[in-house]
Amino acid sequence: MPELIFPLDSTKKFTDQKYLGHNRWHPEVPANVHVKPGDTFRMDCREWFDGAIVNDDSADDILNAPLNTVHVLSGPVAVEGAQPGDLLVVDILDVGPIPQEDSGPLAGQGWGYTGIFAKEHGGGFLTDQFPDAYKVIWDFTGGVATSRHVPGVSFVGIVHPGLMGTAPSAELLARWNTREAALIATDPNRVPPLALPPEPDSAILGTLPQSEYARVAAEAARTAPPRENGGNQDIKNFTKGSRVFYPVFVEGANLSMGDLHFSQGDGEITFCGAIEMGGFIDLRVDIIKGGMETYGVSENAIFMPGTTDPQFSEWLAFSGTSVTLDGEQRYLDSHLSYQRACLHAIDYLTKFGWSPEQAYMILGAAPIEGRLSGVVDIPNSCSTVYLPTSIFDIDIRPSSSGPAQIDPGMGVPRSSF
Known part of the structure; x- marks a missing residue:
């Protein structure tokens, strides 16, 4: 095991x-630990809400989740010799739930969860159709996820970090805050909001001196979106065996990570939509000097996916176009067309006995594939969502005999408020 x-x-x-x-x-959050190019090491990671979500049959903890506290990240890790303009090479050697702890109160101790936030607390990809708070608990057995809240489904985990990235420079941070503030100003009272501005309340800034805390907390960016430094990209194929090349913006690169997922569908469409957990990640780091200019990677990391993903041979795919539910035509709106594809898949699964909420949770947590299938044929973009048929206990393919029926069990817990 790495150190x-x-x-x-x-x-x-x-x-x-x-x-x-x-x-x-x-950029001023101090590095906790220091490594050298070529070093191999292990980082423990806590589930993104630090234990606020519990293993029960209520969604009240999702409704009342402490959103200002996320994400709790492990790091920063300073890499000796890394300078602005370099590329930081990070190999994911292994990643998984909390080792040797297969039961307990923390997500990652043999279980994880998927949530849907209430619309007023951020919602999800389909927040207008699912405006309330819901939660599903998944159990891990031999690398397979099953749930008492979504019966009739099981799948091998596609374990990955939802969030990893390098620290921004002061200049880059200022650009983030300026452009996101301008977006918020276009509709400051929107629910959910257009972006999340800096929020000093509940800020955790490592070992930063207390004398600097108030200033830095007022400037520091929230970790919710992906940005030029990587960040919360939620890429399900960012698994064991992946190699990622991050732009370096500060001395030492200051790499951080967290938000581990046992599994996820493309898009993490319920927002809290992967199977969230704590665990560990084993990494190896190196540096390509001057790599940002050499390879034209001035922003946004590039990566080589791992080769350990579950392999599926049969899929059932659903398409959607950029037309709203009430029939309004939109111009090449791929966000809308993927929403419509997901809604078509949800409607289809309800014919087999799953509730709409159960079907939505399946799309968020299971290793579905989402694709932009057509983005040039005006006025409609076409997006598709692919469901691997083998994750279902019944045959979900259309047939002349009609859809088989599953017992939906207790269903998905919904917040009582």
């Missing part, structure tokens, strides 16, 4: 650990 350089004790809160991580992006 564990960022340990987390499951009996303690994230803020009470040996090393204090962070939940905001800022």
